[in-house]
Amino acid sequence: xxxxxxxGRDIPDGRIDVHTHAIAPELAAPAPGRWPSVERTAPDxxxxxxxxxxxRQVDDRCWSAERRLADMDADGxxxxxxxxxxxxxxxxxxxxxxxxxxxxxxxxxADLCGRAPDRLRALGAVPxxxxxxxxAELRRCVRELGFAGVEIGTLVGTTELADPxxxxxxxxxxxxxxxxxxxxxxxxxxxxxxxxGLGFGLGMPSETAIAGAGLxxxxxxxxxxxxxxxxxxGALPQILPRLDRGASLDRPGEPLPTERARELxxxxxxxxxxxxxxxxxxxxxxxxxxxxxxxxxxxESPAGAVLDDVDPDLAAAIGRxxxxxxxxxxxxxxxx
Ligand SMILES: [Zn+2]
Numbered sequence: 461x462x463x464x465x466x467x468g469r470d471i472p473d474g475r476i477d478v479h480t481h482a483i484a485p486e487l488a489a490p491a492p493g494r495w496p497s498v499e500r501t502a503p504d505x506x507x508x509x510x511x512x513x514x515x516r517q518v519d520d521r522c523w524s525a526e527r528r529l530a531d532m533d534a535d536g537x538x539x540x541x542x543x544x545x546x547x548x549x550x551x552x553x554x555x556x557x558x559x560x561x562x563x564x565x566x567x568x569x570a571d572l573c574g575r576a577p578d579r580l581r582a583l584g585a586v587p588x589x590x591x592x593x594x595x596a597e598l599r600r601c602v603r604e605l606g607f608a609g610v611e612i613g614t615l616v617g618t619t620e621l622a623d624p625x626x627x628x629x630x631x632x633x634x635x636x637x638x639x640x641x642x643x644x645x646x647x648x649x650x651x652x653x654x655x656x657g658l659g660f661g662l663g664m665p666s667e668t669a670i671a672g673a674g675l676x677x678x679x680x681x682x683x684x685x686x687x688x689x690x691x692x693x694g695a696l697p698q699i700l701p702r703l704d705r706g707a708s709l710d711r712p713g714e715p716l717p718t719e720r721a722r723e724l725x726x727x728x729x730x731x732x733x734x735x736x737x738x739x740x741x742x743x744x745x746x747x748x749x750x751x752x753x754x755x756x757x758x759x760e761s762p763a764g765a766v767l768d769d770v771d772p773d774l775a776a777a778i779g780r781x782x783x784x785x786x787x788x789x790x791x792x793x794x795x796x
Contacts, residue, residue, distance in 0.1 A: 474538030479751025609639030637793030668694025727751025
């Protein structure tokens with residue numbers, strides 16, 4: 461039985477995958493230099509470029525709604541949240557071209573998701589290095605383009621997500637009920653992890669842990685927004701008790717990081733039921749949602765496979781109902 465959305469649309473049965481990616485097959489670099497762009501190499505193939513270098517080969521699953529929907533049907537996925545490929549976020553680059561790139565990506569995502577609005581919901585891009593511009597683009601994404609929220613990186617140039625300078629962005633996201641996916645970006649990973657050839661396995665979870673640790677440590681404020689850490693929260697679930705120990709010595713009387721981690725959400729993309737269980741314990745059974753990294757080779761396939769070893773009620777929450785609750789917050793936020 462379909463569940464009525466608060467927008468009045470029906471959401472089909474099946475899992476809700478909050479972590480998938482897409483990119484325009486003709487994405488243009490917004491300025492000269494080491495900006496991302498896409499070169500089409502065949503009707504169903506393209507390559508993502510960073511300046512003059514090839515970053516990744518991709519295929520039409522990145523831009524074809526039809527291919528995406530066929531894969532979703534085969535995998536039992538009702539709805540995907542579709543976000544930019546993190547390498548394109550460009551939080552470390554000049555703000556004006558970054559804002560132009562965000563708008564270009566958001567127009568593409570609006571078109572892609574508009575082809576199947578009951579199955580595809582976008583998470584847009586925002587130029588977070590210019591907080592005022594990011595707030596405006598976030599508002600446009602949610603209010604004008606109907607997006608569920610946005611995707612952001614774990615670091616904005618040299619600014620941590622915990623820096624109060626970003627408060628206007630998080631405040632606006634909270635007011636909109638927006639879903640904010642926090643995703644590590646290759647360019648900000650520890651060079652040691654890259655040097656070891658472990659950017660994916662070590663660099664990304666470490667990077668997410670640093671950003672997440674900042675959010676639950678300093679400054680002592682509530683985010684009040686659906687902030688979802690990718691990849692099960694990276695290494696954060698494992699290190700929270702150690703953060704507690706340090707915080708209790710450095711800042712006695714303040715809420716502990718483990719308590720504040722309950723303000724965050726994460727996806728289920730851990731590839732391992734034991735790791736997922738720890739994420740559930742840290743963030744809460746109602747704060748973990750299915751995520752796969754579709755359509756990339758690292759994706760979990762079939763979607764939510766890790767839930768096969770999970771209690772059925774918990775699997776249902778992670779696979780669907782927790783994400784429905786998050787989407788309802790976007791739809792039900794008061795409009796000015
Ligand atoms: Zn991803």
